[in-house]
Amino acid sequence: MGLELEDVRVTYPDGDRRLTALAGVTLRVAPGELVSVLGPSGSGKSSLLAVAGLLLTPDGGRVRIGGVEAAGLRGGARDRLRRERIGFVFQQANLLPSLTALDQLLLSAHIRGESVRSARGRAERLLERVGLAARRDRRPHQLSGGERQRVGIARALLGRPRVLLLDEPTSALDHERGVDVVELIRAVTAEHGVASLLVTHDQAHARRADRAVVLRDGGLC
Amino acid sequence: MFIAIRDLRFARGRFxxxxxxxxxxxxxxxxxxxxxxxxxAAAVSAVDRLPTAYLALEQPPDGAQPSFATSTLTAEQVAALGAYPLGISTNRLAAGGRTTAVTVFGADAALLPPLRRGAAGGLxxxxxxxxxxxxxxxxxVELGxxxxxxxxxxxPVSFSHLPVVYLPVxxxxxxxRTDTVTAVALAAPPAAPVPGTVLRTRAQSRDAVGGFSSEQGSLDLMRGLLLVVSALVVGAFFTVWTVQRTPDLAVVRALGAGRAYLLxxxxxxxxxxxxxxAVLGGAAATGLGLLAARAVPYVADASTVAPPLLAMVGVGLLGAVVAVRRVAAVDPITALGSAR
Known part of the structure; x- marks a missing residue:
């Protein structure tokens, strides 16, 4: 009931022909499991994340998020499934510059239609869990790169997602801070029972996952 | 408005x-x-305050517009129209060593504005x-x-930017020094058309006041242009603002926000x-207008403040709608990778 991708195919137009980004990828990530995806640039990692995150509709195959089949969903229904069952952690944290660390989390609640007041306690506990209780009123430009990623992780977890998608969250960090972030991801994956898919270029980080898969030329190997 | 309020605080200088x-x-x-x-009001309030619904003026030749300045109705025409004759001229009023230009209305007492003191029947x-x-x-006093x-x-009423004084016809x-009049004020159209005359409603008669249409038209054009410029300025600001924060909006979409949420x-x-x-500008304009009204023809009341204020908000929103509709087109997939 975590993340299930079955024979997923994605192609892009490239002049007169179509370029294959994912060639029948099948991958299952169980609740509480952290799976890392390694692969060179252009191997299809971003397409895999986009399909798993319902940001891209595959040409074929099936995608199930927490047991819900996403293939037939369109527009608003996909948005709803994404906000209710998927958490994203982005490469550059992608925090909104006008929001404090606490507001970044509360925004996630507001988008889901949850009362900001009722979500506040949970958001504060999550910030405390990622070690940023004292920095909750800081804006992104007042936080370090590692702190921004920790806020991003807490934001992704606020909505109690079934699936956590992490798009190279350590690429902008030095190795030591990168290790800290991956360890945090490992810990919260287990604590929250979420199915986590970590895309990374760093083999050392990838080895810290429960399982590592390699994507090459659109296929897992 | 979760993001909007925080943006307003964060980028308070820009906003x-x-x-x-x-x-x-x-x-x-x-x-x-x-x-x-x-x-x-300075040009036509004397016409607007007439208690009659119509005015008959001399039919000008060659389809030209009737004009109070050139209209002359004979005693026969006045008798045929069967209502209140009205003479209009410009003279000098002198009193106590001071002289001022006035418009003189030769009119029956029934056409006078409400009396404040004295009795009708003279000046x-x-x-x-x-x-x-x-x-x-x-x-x-001396009149002419x-x-x-x-x-x-x-x-007080005015005609052609001069205060109006009243004399019996x-x-x-x-x-x-004439035995004619300028116009005839009527409560209803005459039973039969009177040759050489043209009938106008009271509102239409404003255009027979020299320069009224072009003066008002120029001012209306300026107001219209200001509203258009306002829509463009607001639209341009929100276009730049929206383009600047498109990457942030993509993240919000990726977090699950629908297009309607962002819009x-x-x-x-x-x-x-x-x-x-608009409220700030309207309040400042009202304050300045009340001061200006002591020196220039100016009306500062709800009818001159509320409609333009609402029009400003309306056209501004129109400009903003055109600008922020691109919010709906933000692709959440751009939140992935290093595109930001």
């Missing part, structure tokens, strides 16, 4: 700048509206002019070089800035 521009534009539009209304002066010249009923006695003070004809937030933000700027 204060836009709000200031909106306030200035609103100030100009409201001030022009007050001035337009003031000039309209009736507008109360503000009388106060300015220190005159009361019974005081002697002829001695007259003030018999009444009436509510025979006295006006003696002053104007509501963006338009709410625009409405808040517009409303604040």
């Amino acid at each position: 204060a700048l836009l709000g200031g521009v909106v306030a200035l534009m609103t100030l100009m539009v409201v001030a022009l509206t007050g001035l337009t209304a003031g000039l309209r 009736a002066l507008p109360a503000d002019l009388a106060a300015d010249l220190g005159l009361s009923p019974g005081d002697p 070089g002829h001695p007259q006695t003030v018999s009444a003070l009436v509510e 025979p006295a006006w004809q003696a002053l104007a 509501r937030d963006a338009l709410g933000q625009a409405a808040a800035v517009l409303l604040a700027g």
